[in-house]
Amino acid sequence: MKVQPFPTTLSATTYTADDIDDEDATIVLARSGAVPRMHIIAGRYHILQTIGAGGMGRVVEANDLETGRKVAIKFMQPSSVASPDARRRFAREARAAARLKSDHVARVLDVGTAEDGAPFIVMELLVGEDLATRLERRGPLPWRVAVECMMQACEGIAEAHARGIVHRDIKPRNLFLSKEPDGAAHVKIVDFGIAKDILRRDHGQTLTRGAIALGSPHYMAPEQMASSRDVDQRTDVWAIGVCLYELCSGQRPFRASNVQKLFGKVLTRAPKRLRAVVPDAPAGLESIVARCLEKEPSARYADAAAVRDALERLVRRSQSPWRVLSPHMALGMALSAVLGAAAAGLGTWIASLP
Numbered sequence: 143m144k145v146q147p148f149p150t151t152l153s154a155t156t157y158t159a160d161d162i163d164d165e166d167a168t169i170v171l172a173r174s175g176a177v178p179r180m181h182i183i184a185g186r187y188h189i190l191q192t193i194g195a196g197g198m199g200r201v202v203e204a205n206d207l208e209t210g211r212k213v214a215i216k217f218m219q220p221s222s223v224a225s226p227d228a229r230r231r232f233a234r235e236a237r238a239a240a241r242l243k244s245d246h247v248a249r250v251l252d253v254g255t256a257e258d259g260a261p262f263i264v265m266e267l268l269v270g271e272d273l274a275t276r277l278e279r280r281g282p283l284p285w286r287v288a289v290e291c292m293m294q295a296c297e298g299i300a301e302a303h304a305r306g307i308v309h310r311d312i313k314p315r316n317l318f319l320s321k322e323p324d325g326a327a328h329v330k331i332v333d334f335g336i337a338k339d340i341l342r343r344d345h346g347q348t349l350t351r352g353a354i355a356l357g358s359p360h361y362m363a364p365e366q367m368a369s370s371r372d373v374d375q376r377t378d379v380w381a382i383g384v385c386l387y388e389l390c391s392g393q394r395p396f397r398a399s400n401v402q403k404l405f406g407k408v409l410t411r412a413p414k415r416l417r418a419v420v421p422d423a424p425a426g427l428e429s430i431v432a433r434c435l436e437k438e439p440s441a442r443y444a445d446a447a448a449v450r451d452a453l454e455r456l457v458r459r460s461q462s463p464w465r466v467l468s469p470h471m472a473l474g475m476a477l478s479a480v481l482g483a484a485a486a487g488l489g490t491w492i493a494s495l496p
């Protein structure tokens with residue numbers, strides 16, 4: 143990624159979303175035309191470099207001139223700025239994420255509108271990489287690490303579920319493996335861009351037209367493929383199952399050469415058993431994944447908290463030597479062993495990041 147040098151003066155005051163160039167992930171500072179180049183938005187955030195991009199937005203690193211802290215700022219893609227629907231979704235993301243306090247959700251610090259009207263969200267700056275990048279770079283994770291990652295992800299998603307928010311786009315790209323200042327590793331959920339608040343009625347309207355099923359095809363539950371209106375917490379449970387499967391096997395449970403075939407498989411076929419692709423995974427993990435991937439939502443776990451509980455029980459069981467002790471002692475010792483092992487596992491694994 144190229145990052146062009148930024149002037150340090152604070153004089154420029156107009157930002158346009160086009161300044162962030164899609165092609166080479168470079169923030170373009172100098173463009174011909176009457177509009178002065180801008181690298182400070184809302185008089186406060188000094189943009190440094192592009193750090194991520196997805197379907198709906200581009201994320202940049204910036205300095206908050208008021209606090210002196212580095213932050214991440216998500217802008218809507220320039221192509222979406224003009225669409226009122228996209229602007230509403232973006233504002234919704236900000237509201238949805240700002241309400242969540244979990245350590246496993248990227249913290250929203252501020253929301254605003256740039257001088258040209260482009261909305262943005264200011265978040266804590268995460269250091270590390272998203273799990274899709276990690277998979278591409280290093281291949282599948284040991285199943286215990288995958289389970290630990292998804293237990294943490296479930297913790298963040300569970301808070302959203304408890305508040306009636308469905309994420310609808312849970313996938314490794316939206317799970318960020320964050321290196322905390324104290325060296326601990328945390329999975330944090332990013333991107334509430336298509337989150338849906340199922341407790342609130344939008345006066346009969348949905349932010350996405352029912353016919354357009356938003357989400358990433360490989361992680362979409364059967365009911366989400368049919369209509370984006372029919373989603374609830376169990377739709378995220380499906381995606382959690384796909385993530386678990388993919389993180390420990392490096393493969394997705396349903397694969398096809400095009401979206402139509404993929405939808406056909408998701409709607410009618412059972413996925414290959416987890417242990418056929420991860421032979422050392424315990425039978426309990428295979429069952430948890432299979433239950434997340436039940437076609438009928440009522441056969442899945444009710445929400446992310448239920449998946450987290452099931453994963454926790456699995457981890458506890460896999461520390462079986464403690465079972466010979468009294469149940470009370472065994473639970474305490476097993477828990478501390480599990481937490482220690484899991485933290486050490488994820489910590490060691492994180493430490494291997496470049």
Ligand SMILES: Nc1ncnc2c1ncn2[C@@H]1O[C@H](COP(=O)(O)OP(=O)(O)O)[C@@H](O)[C@H]1O
Nearest residue numbers: 194195196197198199201214265267268272333
């Ligand atoms: N707070 C953050 N700190 C660091 N990187 C981030 C942060 N938020 C997002 N990213 C990176 O930017 C990418 C795109 O962000 P995301 O919110 O998922 O946008 P989109 O809606 O376009 O998918 C993420 O996959 C992640 O790699």
Ligand SMILES: [Mg+2]
Nearest residue numbers: 196315316333
């Ligand atoms: Mg994303």
